[in-house]
Amino acid sequence: MELMYQVEDKPPLPISVLLAAQHLLAALGAIIAVPLVVGGVLGLPTQDMVILVNAAMLVSGVVTILQCKGAGPVGIRLPCVMGTSFTFVGVSIAIGFEHGVAGILGSALVASLVMIVGSFFMPFIRKLFPPVVTGTVVTLIGLSLIPVAVDWLAGGQVGSEGYAKPANLMIGLLVLALVIALSQWGRGILAAAAVVIGIVVGFVVCIAFGLVDFSPVKEASAVALPSPLHFGLSFPISGIIGMSVAYLVTIMESTGDFMALSDATHRKLTGKKLSSGILCDGLGSALASVFSTTPFSSFSQNVGIVAISGVASRHVVAITGGMLILAGLFPVLGALVVAIPLPVLGGAGLVMFAMIISAGISMLSRIEFNRRNMxxxxxxxxxxxxxxxxxxxxxxxxxxxxxxxxxxxxxxSLVALLLSGILPGREAVVLEDETEA
Incomplete structure (x- = not known):
């Protein structure tokens, strides 16, 4: 797909803000969901839940900017949104029941060294990803996200009240149709901003029919200041081991996200760039522990926005980071985004996530379809x-x-790597020039 804005392009500020809003709308719900789930299961009081959520938005913004803009060896310098990761939910809850939030944050802080140290070995790890593995992993990322989009479109989790009722499906399909139409036949900013336009129209329709719950906006505080080390830190050995395993998983998932992003932005992913991205991920997770929230990873869903909009500008997504910081400092702004009904997000999410599948198929189309690769x-x-x-x-x-x-x-990904390594006829992998910008 031809890009409207390349990685280094800087669209005019009003257009950049509009394009950045697409990424915010796609990511914010997931960013706050992790601390809400962990805090809810642990039975934290409302005040502590608010601190977890606000810190998640604030640190997400800081790490997103660092990932996009870069600072020395830190940051992949591609349009990458960072946020709290569901990979850590299960282990966080297990640690929290025994050692409290202090145990979660302390374990995550120490275990982040797994990702930080691991980042220096990414040039070697990158060599383990020949095209057949890369394309398979990217396809899997999209396929794994489709159930999320379907549940959003239906209005919640399977079995919840009103799941898949006609009104939800009609709203989701309206947004889906609008995003497709604007992407296919729109010109200029209409095509590039198809996702945010579709979501805004869907939101307005929901407001007109009285389907929006504005209670989160009414209950949100006007200003929230950061609360570093609010819960304290403790370092249980069992918690550190559990978190270390989760960080190893996150390295694999982030590598897949970065490969998908590389394809969507038409930029080669060298081992050096991959190291910078994983290092930023690890340092961001350490920062999250200090500022009282759960660990981070890259967001797969935002790769779909890059693919469908043709906007690969890292400077646009850096503005998304600024918006996340504002949402963390002024929770009422984040609450307004959270008030958007799930079917609206589902309509846009379905096409965004499916675009990642398309990217994976495109990558696989470049390999030879022999028995081994199939x-x-x-x-x-x-x-x-x-x-x-x-x-x-x-x-x-x-x-x-x-x-x-x-x-x-x-x-x-693990199965693909294993089969690629042991089946006869292994592909020769030529690592791209490490010095390329």
């Missing part, structure tokens, strides 16, 4: 989707294995 693709995607749609498969595994394999992306 086996790698088939078994890897089958394994990843098995875990995604039937997570109960892992019920009797040890806890560390559940954490490691809970993500279909990770499971499928």
């Amino acid at each position: 086996l790698i693709i088939a078994v890897s995607i089958g394994s990843g989707m098995a875990v995604t749609v039937r997570p109960e498969l892992l019920s009797y595994l040890p806890e560390f294995a559940k954490v490691a394999l809970a993500s279909g992306i990770t499971t499928g």
Whole structure:
């Protein structure tokens, strides 16, 4: 797909703000969901929940800017949104029940060294990803996100009240149709901002029919100041081990996200760039612990926005980081975004996430479809989707294995790497020039 704005382009400020809003709308709900889930399960008081959520938005903004703009060896310098990661939910809850929030944050802080140290080995790890593995992983990322978009479009989780009622489906399909129409037939900013326009129109329709709950906006405080070390830090050995496993999983998932982003932005992903991105991820997670929230990773869903909008400018997504900081300092702004009904986000999310699948298929189209490569693709995607749609498969595994394999992306990636390494006829991989900007 031809890009409207390249990675180094700087669109006019009003246009940049509009384009940045697309990424904010796609990411904010997921960013605050992790601290809400962890805090809710642990039964934290409202004041502590607010601190977790505000810190998540604030630090997400800071790390997003660092990832996009870069500082020395830190930051991949691509349009990458960073936020709290669901990979850490299960282990955080387990640690929290025994050691409290201080145990979660202390364990995450120490274990972030796994990602920080691991970042220096990414040039070697990058060599393990020939095109057949890369394309398979990117396809899996998109496939794993589709159930999320479907649940959004239907109005919540399967079994929840009103799931898939006609009104939800009609609103979601309206947004979906609008995004498709603007992307296909729109020109200039209309095509580039298709996602945010679709979401705004869907939001307005929901307001007109009285389907928007504005209570989060009314309850949100006007200003929230950061609260570093609010919960304190403790360092249980069991918690550090659990978090270390989760960080290893995150390295795999972030590597897949960065590969998908590389393809969407038409930029080569060298081992050096990959190291910079993973290092930023690890340092961002350490910063999150200090500022009283859960660990971070890159956001797959925002890769879909780059793909469908043709806007690859890292400077645009850096503005998204600024918006996240504002949402953390002024929670009422974030609450307004959270008030957007799920079917509205689902309509846009379905096409965004499906675009990641398209990117993966495009990458796979460049390889030779011989028996070996077809086996790698088939078994890897089958394994990843098995875990995604039937997570109960892992019920009797040890806890560390559940954490490691809970993500279909990770499971499928590990299978792809294993098969690529042991099946005869392994592809020669030429690592791109490490000095390329």
